Amino acid sequence: MWMLKRTAFTLLVGAIVFVAVFPFYYAIVTSLKSGTDLFRADLWPTTVSLANYRNVLTEGSFVRNLINSLFVSGAVVALSLLLGVTSAYALARIRFRGRSALLFTILSVSMFPQVALLAGLFELVRMFGLYNSLFALIFSYMIFTLPFTVWVLTTFVRDLPVEVEEAAILDGATPWIIITQVFLPLMWPALATTGLLAFIGAWNEFLFALTFTSNNAQRTVPVAIALLSGNSQFEIPWGNIMAASVIVTAPLVVLVLIFQRKIVSGLTAGGVKG
Amino acid sequence: MIRMEPEKARAAHSSLTAQRVRSAWLFLGPMLLVLAAAAGWPLARTVYFSFTDASLADLDARQWVGFGNYFSVFSMPSGRVLYDGLLVDPVWWRAVWNTARFAVISVTCETILGMIVALVLNAKFPGRGIVRAAILIPWAIPTIVSAKMWQWMLNDQFGIINVVLLNLGLTSAKIAWTANADTAMAAILVVDIWKTTPFMALLILAALQMLPREIIEVARLDGANPWQIFWRVTLPLIRPAVMVAVIFRALDALRIFDLIYVLTPNNVHTKSMSVFARENLFEFDKFAYGSAASTLLFLILALLTIAYIRIGRISLDGGR
Numbered sequence: 001m002w003m004l005k006r007t008a009f010t011l012l013v014g015a016i017v018f019v020a021v022f023p024f025y026y027a028i029v030t031s032l033k034s035g036t037d038l039f040r041a042d043l044w045p046t047t048v049s050l051a052n053y054r055n056v057l058t059e060g061s062f063v064r065n066l067i068n069s070l071f072v073s074g075a076v077v078a079l080s081l082l083l084g085v086t087s088a089y090a091l092a093r094i095r096f097r098g099r100s101a102l103l104f105t106i107l108s109v110s111m112f113p114q115v116a117l118l119a120g121l122f123e124l125v126r127m128f129g130l131y132n133s134l135f136a137l138i139f140s141y142m143i144f145t146l147p148f149t150v151w152v153l154t155t156f157v158r159d160l161p162v163e164v165e166e167a168a169i170l171d172g173a174t175p176w177i178i179i180t181q182v183f184l185p186l187m188w189p190a191l192a193t194t195g196l197l198a199f200i201g202a203w204n205e206f207l208f209a210l211t212f213t214s215n216n217a218q219r220t221v222p223v224a225i226a227l228l229s230g231n232s233q234f235e236i237p238w239g240n241i242m243a244a245s246v247i248v249t250a251p252l253v254v255l256v257l258i259f260q261r262k263i264v265s266g267l268t269a270g271g272v273k274g
Numbered sequence: 275m276i277r278m279e280p281e282k283a284r285a286a287h288s289s290l291t292a293q294r295v296r297s298a299w300l301f302l303g304p305m306l307l308v309l310a311a312a313a314g315w316p317l318a319r320t321v322y323f324s325f326t327d328a329s330l331a332d333l334d335a336r337q338w339v340g341f342g343n344y345f346s347v348f349s350m351p352s353g354r355v356l357y358d359g360l361l362v363d364p365v366w367w368r369a370v371w372n373t374a375r376f377a378v379i380s381v382t383c384e385t386i387l388g389m390i391v392a393l394v395l396n397a398k399f400p401g402r403g404i405v406r407a408a409i410l411i412p413w414a415i416p417t418i419v420s421a422k423m424w425q426w427m428l429n430d431q432f433g434i435i436n437v438v439l440l441n442l443g444l445t446s447a448k449i450a451w452t453a454n455a456d457t458a459m460a461a462i463l464v465v466d467i468w469k470t471t472p473f474m475a476l477l478i479l480a481a482l483q484m485l486p487r488e489i490i491e492v493a494r495l496d497g498a499n500p501w502q503i504f505w506r507v508t509l510p511l512i513r514p515a516v517m518v519a520v521i522f523r524a525l526d527a528l529r530i531f532d533l534i535y536v537l538t539p540n541n542v543h544t545k546s547m548s549v550f551a552r553e554n555l556f557e558f559d560k561f562a563y564g565s566a567a568s569t570l571l572f573l574i575l576a577l578l579t580i581a582y583i584r585i586g587r588i589s590l591d592g593g594r
Contacts, residue, residue, distance in 0.1 A: 041437040083305040090298035113529035115548040116572035120316025175297040204416035222418040256414040
């Protein structure tokens with residue numbers, strides 16, 4: 001009986017790992033095949049070829065798309081952390097009227113469906129001449145990174161001991177000094193988590209990137225991959241698509257595996273407590 | 275030790291408070307401005323556009339049409355009465371039905387599977403860290419990439435899933451999973467459940483790990499079997515956390531766009547509300563009509579959120 005339970009449990013664990021990992025593994029296998037090998041469903045590559053990676057990185061605009069994605073995601077992280085840290089301090093440590101209403105408003109923004117903002121954002125983006133510009137993406141991504149960043153950082157700051165701040169207040173430190181000299185050094189764990197989650201959110205975003213850019217040179221990688229097509233409608237370059245997918249995903253997987261504990265705590269701070 | 279007269283102390287305290295409140299608004303200002311410009315204003319404009327006849331080609335040449343995009347009645351000279359607008363558009367209602375069905379099935383499956391994975395990860399066994407790392411992989415993969423990976427695995431001619439099913443004798447012919455009317459929604463569901471179950475599992479796992487071990491221990495000493503412990507002790511205790519996770523997932527599922535747009539393009543059997551709205555906004559040159567659909571989607575989500583919070587009595591004010 002005990003053996004049976006043990007075996008069943010091991011099988012369950014094996015199944016979970018297999019289902020979780022197999023699609024990504026299969027994408028890697030496919031990306032290493034070339035020519036007609038692609039159309040044989042092997043579980044491992046019989047001959048390894050890097051031709052697909054060469055195609056993706058030399059033909060077309062994929063490298064440009066990668067740089068675009070890096071630039072947009074980096075800027076989004078920097079901006080949301082900057083605005084998030086100062087707001088979190090104000091929301092967590094200073095008592096003022098309307099504070100909880102404000103927190104509630106910020107949280108409700110994160111529940112806005114992106115499509116509901118699309119028409120209004122499109123008008124705004126065109127009005128400021130930002131159509132087909134990466135700045136339109138940086139601006140619009142604030143909608144989903146900023147509320148989350150503010151929320152998680154606020155819960156983090158609230159949990160820090162009051163004493164660290166009181167000593168600084170007695171010394172006559174201004175709120176700006178308190179934030180930069182007292183809180184910032186303590187906030188690195190929370191900043192790493194929220195920064196990483198904001199980066200992933202911006203890196204993966206599709207709807208705004210699809211709508212506010214119109215040519216290959218301005219596209220980010222998710223849009224580029226979605227629109228990657230062959231010479232004809234019927235000839236989908238699966239090898240290239242899988243190579244591009246692996247290039248885009250591998251850094252994320254590595255980051256997530258390194259920071260897995262932080263990510264889990266960040267997700268739960270934003271989810272369960274929120 | 276600092277000593278002050280009571281009045282002086284109070285005066286110093288209140289001036290300090292005033293200074294802190296001032297700086298609070300100074301700090302919050304830029305963030306609120308960005309949110310107002312990026313979320314508040316666009317939302318208001320979308321709602322406004324839904325009451326006009328704006329077109330993509332020329333947003334400025336628009337006229338107020340009231341509720342025309344939502345519902346309007348025409349009396350034909352022949353005496354026939356025609357109804358028009360979103361509320362009588364079968365394509366819209368089809369999208370509402372697709373989205374609702376998708377949300378209910380995916381969130382239910384994700385909660386159950388997430389619970390199972392969380393319970394597994396909550397047990398102590400060798401290699402637990404590796405398993406937890408492995409289930410984070412689907413979560414880390416961009417939605418578009420997951421859609422492409424699965425599109426390839428589900429490919430009708432060369433996809434590995436068809437090959438395996440054929441070899442095992444489970445199917446007699448290759449199936450066009452993402453194109454068939456009967457299987458397209460199933461394909462969407464499978465990919466979504468694969469991608470989001472880890473999120474559910476991690477949230478539930480966090481709740482499980484906050485449970486005091488003694489309670490479970492006491493129940494076990496009282497002779498309760500694991501099944502009873504789960505239903506009578508564990509589940510009631512983690513219910514609030516699970517409810518919050520379910521709400522977050524449900525709101526996410528109701529606004530689904532990427533996966534459906536990429537995995538099953540132009541398929542009426544999977545088209546969601548978001549896909550419908552974007553299509554009208556930017557592909558069909560019915561900007562105002564698309565705005566009306568966006569507005570309705572926003573209203574539906576807002577009402578559901580409020581209802582959920584009221585019924586579930588979930589505290590969202592961040593207090594504990």
